[in-house]
Amino acid sequence: MSEAKPNLYRSKQQALYNAHFLEDPTRRLWEFGFGRPRMLKDLENEFILTKLEFQPDEWVLDIGCNTGGLLNRLRLLFRVRGVGLDIAKDALQAAQSDNPLGNSYLVGDALDLPFADASFDKVVSFDVLEHLPAPDRCISEISRVLKPGGRALIYAISQRDRFTWHWFLHQISGGHWGQGLGSCQDHRRDYFVDPKAALVAAEQAGLVVEQIRYYHCFFTLAFDEAIIWLLSRILRFGVRTAGLEQTVPGQATGRPAILRRPAPWFYVYRILLRVIRLILLGLDWLWARAGYSNGFYLILKRTA
Numbered sequence: 001m002s003e004a005k006p007n008l009y010r011s012k013q014q015a016l017y018n019a020h021f022l023e024d025p026t027r028r029l030w031e032f033g034f035g036r037p038r039m040l041k042d043l044e045n046e047f048i049l050t051k052l053e054f055q056p057d058e059w060v061l062d063i064g065c066n067t068g069g070l071l072n073r074l075r076l077l078f079r080v081r082g083v084g085l086d087i088a089k090d091a092l093q094a095a096q097s098d099n100p101l102g103n104s105y106l107v108g109d110a111l112d113l114p115f116a117d118a119s120f121d122k123v124v125s126f127d128v129l130e131h132l133p134a135p136d137r138c139i140s141e142i143s144r145v146l147k148p149g150g151r152a153l154i155y156a157i158s159q160r161d162r163f164t165w166h167w168f169l170h171q172i173s174g175g176h177w178g179q180g181l182g183s184c185q186d187h188r189r190d191y192f193v194d195p196k197a198a199l200v201a202a203e204q205a206g207l208v209v210e211q212i213r214y215y216h217c218f219f220t221l222a223f224d225e226a227i228i229w230l231l232s233r234i235l236r237f238g239v240r241t242a243g244l245e246q247t248v249p250g251q252a253t254g255r256p257a258i259l260r261r262p263a264p265w266f267y268v269y270r271i272l273l274r275v276i277r278l279i280l281l282g283l284d285w286l287w288a289r290a291g292y293s294n295g296f297y298l299i300l301k302r303t304a
Contacts, residue, residue, distance in 0.1 A: 039224040040277050044215055045155075048297050049124070051211070052151045054078035058121035061085065061145065063110050063138070064128035068095035068103055075101045080122070085113070113141045121150050129156035129193045136201035139300075143205035146302040152207070154298040156193040158214070163292050165221040195296045207300040216294035217287030219280040 054060070056079040062071050065084030075082050082103040086092055092105045099105075108114045110128055123142050129135040135156070142152050161167055169177040195212060202209050216224070287293060 039227040040220050040273065040280065041216065041224055043273060043277050044297075045126070048153060048213065048299070049074075051299055052122050052124075052153055054080050054122060057081060059083065059119065060122045060124065061113075061115070061120045063113075063123065063125040063142070065095070065105065066091050068099065068105065070124065070126065071103045072101055074124075075103065083120070085110070110138045111141065113145050115145045117144055118147045118150075119145045121147055123150070123152040125153070126155045127157070129154060129198070130187060130191050132191070135193050135198065136204075139198065139201045139207070140205040142300070143202075143207050143302055146207075148302055148304055150302050151210070152298075152300040152302075154198075154300070155215075155295055156198065156298075157187065158293050158296050159192040159194045160292050161192070161294055163218075163287065164216070164294050165218045165225070166294055168218070193296075195291060195298075198296075198298060202298065202300050206302065206304070208303055209298065210301050211297070211299040213297040213299075214288040214291055214293035214295075215297060217284040217292060219283045220277075221294050223276065223280055 054074060054077075058078075058080045060071065060074055060080045060082050062068075062082065062084045065071055065086050066088065068082070068084050071082035071084050074080050082101075084092070084095060084103055084105045085108040086105070087107065087109070089107055092107060095103070095105045106114065110125070110132060111134060123146060125138075125142070129138060132138055139154070142154075146152060195214070199209055199212065281288075
């Protein structure tokens with residue numbers, strides 16, 4: 001990868017994430033498990049995470065965990081033991097204060113993970129690499145803390161976004177739309193990750209690339225952004241999530257009683273979303289084939 005860029009806006013990132021995590025109205029929706037997809041990317045995350053083959057009592061590290069939603073879902077579904085790392089102290093304090101499943105959380109740097117070698121069976125990191133001045137160093141650190149045979153899943157925003165939905169919006173709006181800066185304006189395009197460079201970094205770190213998957217190319221991204229826009233309008237008018245969930249007694253499921261499941265009508269939406277996913281993935285095939293997308297998944301394995 002290119003030389004490390006100075007992370008001049010790290011303090012701004014910390015302040016931004018400390019300020020905005022409390023504004024997320026879906027922060028506790030992890031209680032639904034994976035039964036509550038809001039958009040296509042939720043389904044894609046569910047699909048790709050199963051490829052890590054989680055086993056009970058494995059140690060899982062989430063780099064960029066925010067308030068611990070992903071760790072909670074993984075612990076409920078696979079009975080793993082979770083450790084979350086983030087730069088946002090306030091987000092981690094919220095995770096610790098509302099931590100019914102007993103995950104561990106600590107403040108730390110993705111470029112210098114505060115763990116011994118071979119500490120984790122699995123590592124996951126969503127939407128982190130594109131905020132780092134040296135993403136290859138993060139990949140090297142992931143390799144270091146993985147146990148032999150361990151797997152990692154990374155999702156990052158891609159530099160190769162030509163001809164994608166955001167690129168199209170950028171062209172027709174004279175540069176006003178489709179800049180891919182994120183809902184909190186927390187992205188910088190010069191930090192976006194080159195997928196090919198990420199592959200090289202993984203191999204240099206001693207990781208085997210099991211899969212690279214280009215996602216959010218054109219139609220899938222347009223659909224998800226329409227869903228996000230719609231949800232933001234619904235929540236703006238004060239519509240709550242009450243009625244979307246039902247309590248599942250812990251005695252009946254063998255899981256903590258805090259687990260929720262969607263109301264029956266939500267399963268209909270889930271089925272519809274699966275159908276839409278298949279159709280739009282087919283329409284996005286040419287973009288994915290050429291490696292043009294808004295983001296990409298990497299599944300990596302440490303062999304020795």
